[in-house]
Amino acid sequence: MKIILAGDVSFSPLKGEAKNFMIREKEEKFSKIFLSKILSKFKINYKLYYNYMFKDIKLKEYSNEQILYNTNVQIRDINPFEHMKHFFKESDISFFNLETPISNKGRHVGDFNSEVKYLNYIKDLNISLVSIANNHMFDNGEIGFEETLKNLENNNIKYIGGGWDLSEARTLKTIEKDGIKITFLAYTDHCNMKFYGLARKDNSGILPLYSKLIQEDINKAKKVSDYVVVYLHFGLENTTLIHKEEQKIARKVIDYGADILIGGHSHVPKGFEIYKNRPIIYSLGNFIFGYNSKTWGNNLVSTIELNKDKISEIKFYPILSKKEYIFSPILLNNNEGIKLLKRIKKDSKKYCKTNLLLNEKDCYLFYNF
Numbered sequence: 001m002k003i004i005l006a007g008d009v010s011f012s013p014l015k016g017e018a019k020n021f022m023i024r025e026k027e028e029k030f031s032k033i034f035l036s037k038i039l040s041k042f043k044i045n046y047k048l049y050y051n052y053m054f055k056d057i058k059l060k061e062y063s064n065e066q067i068l069y070n071t072n073v074q075i076r077d078i079n080p081f082e083h084m085k086h087f088f089k090e091s092d093i094s095f096f097n098l099e100t101p102i103s104n105k106g107r108h109v110g111d112f113n114s115e116v117k118y119l120n121y122i123k124d125l126n127i128s129l130v131s132i133a134n135n136h137m138f139d140n141g142e143i144g145f146e147e148t149l150k151n152l153e154n155n156n157i158k159y160i161g162g163g164w165d166l167s168e169a170r171t172l173k174t175i176e177k178d179g180i181k182i183t184f185l186a187y188t189d190h191c192n193m194k195f196y197g198l199a200r201k202d203n204s205g206i207l208p209l210y211s212k213l214i215q216e217d218i219n220k221a222k223k224v225s226d227y228v229v230v231y232l233h234f235g236l237e238n239t240t241l242i243h244k245e246e247q248k249i250a251r252k253v254i255d256y257g258a259d260i261l262i263g264g265h266s267h268v269p270k271g272f273e274i275y276k277n278r279p280i281i282y283s284l285g286n287f288i289f290g291y292n293s294k295t296w297g298n299n300l301v302s303t304i305e306l307n308k309d310k311i312s313e314i315k316f317y318p319i320l321s322k323k324e325y326i327f328s329p330i331l332l333n334n335n336e337g338i339k340l341l342k343r344i345k346k347d348s349k350k351y352c353k354t355n356l357l358l359n360e361k362d363c364y365l366f367y368n369f
Contacts, residue, residue, distance in 0.1 A: 001092045001093070001177055001178055001180055001305070001306055001307065002090060002091050002092050002093075002303055002304070002305055003091065003092065003093045003094070003095070003182075003229075003303065003304040003306070004087070004088055004090070004091035004093070004094040004095070004301065004302070004303050005094075005095050005096070005262055005281065005284060005301065005302040005303075005304065006094075006095070006096040006284060006287040006301045006302075007096065007097060007264060007269075007283065007284035007285045007286050007287040007299055007300070007301075008096075008097050008099045008134075008264055008265075008267060008285070008286045008287060008289065009096050009097060009098055009099060009100070009130075009286075009287050009288045009289075010098075010099045010100035010112050010114060010136070010288065010289050010290055011080065011100060011102075011114035011115065011118045011288065011290055011327075012100050012111070012112040012113055012114045012290045013290040013291050078327075078328055079121045079124065079328075080118070080121060080288045080327050080328050081121055081122075081124065081125045081288070081328075082328060083328060083329065083330040083331075084125070084301075084319075084329060084330070084331070085124070085125060087301070087317075087331060088125050088126065088127070089126070090303075091128075091303075092177045092178070093128045093175055093177060093182065094125070094126070094127050094128050095127070095128060095129055095130065095131070095184065095229075095231075095262075096127065096130055096131075096287050097130065097131045097134060097186075097231065097233065097264045098130040098131065098132055098134075098137075098159070099112065099134045099136050099137075099264075100112040100113065100114045100136060100137075100139070101113050101114065101136075101137060101138070101139055101140040101144040101145060101147070101148045102114045102115070102116055102118060102119060102147075102148050102151050102152070103116065103140050103143075103144040103145075103147035103148050103151065104116050104147070105140075105143055105144060105147045106140035106141045106142075106143040106144025106145075106147060107140070107141045107143065107144070108139070108140055108141075108144075109138075109139065109140065109141050109193070110136060110138065110139025110140065110192055110193070111136070111139055112136045112139040112140075112290075113139060113140040113144060114290075116151055119151055119152070119155045119157065120155075122155070122157055123155055123156070123157065127157065128158065128175055129157070129158035129159060129160055129173060129175070129184055130152075130157060130158070130159050130160075131159070131160050131161045131184075131186035131231045131233070131264075132148070132149075132152075132159045132160070132161050132162040132186070132206060133160070133161025133162055133186040133187050133188040133206045133207050133231065133233055134161075134188050134206070134233040134264070134265065135188060135190050135191050135192045135233065135265070136192060137162065137191070137197065137206050138191055138192065138193035138196065138197040138205075138206075139192065139193075141193075142196070142204065145162075145197070145204060145205075146164075146204050149162075149163070149164065149204065158173055158175075159173075160173050160184050160185060160186040160231070161185075161186030161187060161188065161206055161207050161231065161233075162186075162199060162204070162205060162206035162207060163199060163204065163205075164204045165199060165200065165201060165202060165203060165204060166199040166200055166201055166205075167201075168199075169199040169205065169206070169207050170207065170213070170217055172185075172217075172220065172221055172224065172225075174221070174224060174225055179308060180226050180227070180306070180307070180308050181224065181225045181226050181227075182225060182226065182227045182228075182229060183221035183224065183225040183227070183228050183229070184229045184230075184231070185214070185217050185218065185221065185228065185229070185230045185231070185258075186207065186230070186231040186232075186233070187207045187208060187209040187210070187213070187214060187230075187231075187232055187233070187234075188206055188207070188208065188209060188232075188233035188234070188265075189208070189209040189232070189233065189234040189235075189265075191206060209232060209233075209234055209249070211252070211256075214230070214253060214256060215256045218230070218253075218256045218257045218258055219256075219257065222257050226308055227259040227260065227306065227311075228257060228258050228259050228260075229258070229259065229260045229261075229262065230253050230258040230260070230261050230262070231261075231262045231263075231264065232249070232250065232253065232261065232262070232263050232264070233263075233264050233265045234246065234249060234263060234264075234265055235249075235263060235265055235266060235282070235283070236266060237265055237266055237267060238266065238267055238268060238293070238295040238296075239266065239268065239295075240266075240268055240269070240270055240271075240343070240347055241270075241351075242270055242271055242273075242282050242347070242351040242352065246282070247273070247351070247352070250263065250273070250275075250280045250282065251275050251280070254275050254276055254278050254280065255276075258278070259278055259311070260278065260279055260281075260304065260311070261278070261279070261280045261281065262281045262284075263280070263281060263282040263283050264283055264284070265283070266282075266283040266285070267283075267285060267286050267289075267293075267295070267296055268283065268285050268286075268295065268296055268297065268299075269283055269284055269285035269298075269299050269300045269340070269344060270282035270283040270285075270344075270347065271344060271346075271347030271348035271349075271350065271351050271352055271354070272314075272316070272344065272348045272352065272354055272356060272365075272367070273348065273351075273352030273353075273354050274352075274354045274367065275352075277369065278311075279304070279311065279314050279367070280352075281302060284299060284300040284301060284302060284316075285297075285298075285299030285300055285321070286299050286321060286326065287299065287301070287319075287329065288326075288327060288328075288329065289321075289326045289327065290326075290327060291326070292321075292322070292323065292326045296321070296326070297321065297322070297340070298318055298319060298320055298321045298322065298332060298336065298337070298340050299318070299319050299321045299329070300316050300317065300318060300319065300340070300344070301316075301317050301319055301331075302314060302315065302316050302317070303315045303317070310369060311369050312368070312369055313366060313367065313368050313369065314366065314367050314369075315364045315365065315366045316341065316344060316356075316364060316365040316366070317331055317332075317337075317363065317364045318331070318332040318336075318337035318338075318340045318341055318363065318364075319331055319332060320332050320336070320337075331363075332363060333362070333363040334363070337363045338358075338360055338363060341358055341363070341364070341365050342358065344356070344365060345358055345365060354367070355367075
């Protein structure tokens with residue numbers, strides 16, 4: 001079986017002034033309370049994690065000069081996945097993080113909201129499921145969030161990490177192919193709309209990165225699945241650094257029983273780790289985005305080969321994501337792609353003591369189990 005994984009997806013250009021983009025600076029008080037409760041359950045050094053997470057991530061980083069490219073109307077009329085469809089057709093299961101509401105309704109309270117027409121392109125890609133557990137999912141308010149749920153359901157696009165209430169959000173999404181059952185789970189370490197966006201007993205929302213909840217869900221999934229895949233929207237943004245506190249969280253989720261961990265939120269690809277013979281992908285970076293930034297570059301997609309007994313191989317392929325290609329990426333098979341792969345190989349060794357092999361001829365990194 002082949003699983004294809006991609007990073008963050010938003011079809012929305014940056015809305016408004018840069019000062020409105022850094023919502024997290026306004027919610028610092030909330031973040032301290034929310035993150036401290038979450039991280040204490042993991043026995044994580046909260047102050048150290050928080051200081052790194054928010055150090056220098058202020059308005060100056062998102063000044064108008066930093067925004068290099070907002071996709072124009074002509075570019076945005078194309079199918080963003082057009083150049084990647086052939087790659088995804090080789091998958092048995094495929095996944096990405098949907099980091100935008102998709103709604104024609106709602107009050108625009110954040111930066112992202114994507115037009116409903118993009119659902120057709122997601123369906124055309126034949127994506128298996130998407131995560132909605134991320135900080136931007138309530139950028140169009142509660143009405144926009146619930147409209148997104150309806151739109152995904154009406155188009156038969158499975159989603160994880162959120163739902164109409166807490167119980168529904170935690171309902172296991174298990175996919176069976178060739179006799180192999182794989183359950184996907186997703187959680188986020190914050191939401192730009194503060195506690196407003198968290199799923200509750202009687203309210204729609206997304207799932208928080210909360211250790212007790214994650215452990216319970218993994219234990220439940222292990223009873224009905226051959227593999228449990230966990231997506232975490234967490235960690236440091238706009239940096240290739242894998243912080244040691246970030247690493248502790250990822251490893252703890254593997255300790256809980258996850259077989260594959262996928263990270264997101266950084267918008268740049270990070271190194272890779274093998275921990276207890278299980279893969280941790282800290283970030284693949286962006287897959288599709290409606291604007292570009294100086295802190296961003298090319299990104300990755302990944303394939304995982306497995307059978308009922310074990311994971312056999314994981315590969316990383318570079319994709320071109322500069323200027324308009326941030327909205328319609330293509331596979332890279334040149335020196336620019338090799339340069340990114342060498343950086344990922346170096347970072348995997350530096351931060352994770354994991355040795356990846358490089359196939360320069362076909363332009364991919366790989367690890368055989």
